[in-house]
Amino acid sequence: DARVTQTPRDKVTEMGQEVTMRCQPILGHNTVFWYRQTMMQGLELLAYFRNRAPLDDSGMPKDRFSAEMPDATLATLKIQPSEPRDSAVYFCASGLAGYNEQFFGPGTRLTVL
């Protein structure tokens, strides 16, 4: 049963700490998306990759957020330093370019105190 996995599932951290969230896309998928869900903003795209190359990261605060794909089986989203306003659920989704369906992971709930 192929699925997107994300770790950690929940993370509580102190303001100023570095946070790293990891995503394993479905094997064979070549497009990876990072979305953030908050009560105020809803679901919004932060960044996405195709064939490991960043295509669009315009939704991401550049000064503290970074997204990478070290290899085809791993995508990472880092926040350094973290702030309370970063508290949200972060979803990773993967898909095949040319197909319209995106498969979502279970999300990482981040709480920054």
Next chain:
Amino acid sequence: AQTVTQSQPEMSVQEAETVTLSCTYDTSENNYYLFWYKQPPSRQMILVIRQEAYKQQNATENRFSVNFQKAAKSFSLKISDSQLGDTAMYFCAFMTARYGSRLTFGEGTQLTVNP
């Protein structure tokens, strides 16, 4: 830019009855896809149904069906024979037909199915 609007923050329905969730969108594109996603308390995003804009026939998936009105830019979801497990947040989403495009989501509608 595309926008998606869900004007019903909350809805409730009795078990076994039918409920319709509304969604409108704005776009200048002609080729696109529309989706309804379900997010139960587990927070997993689950695809419920999708509609290709070039298809005139409304999509159906078991108890779920859509009413797609392209000219009106309206895309409502009908849930028939509602079940307790249908209780969730429902998101309407838009995607252009361009290669590998992003999803733009509406604000969501919290649906509660009452026994």
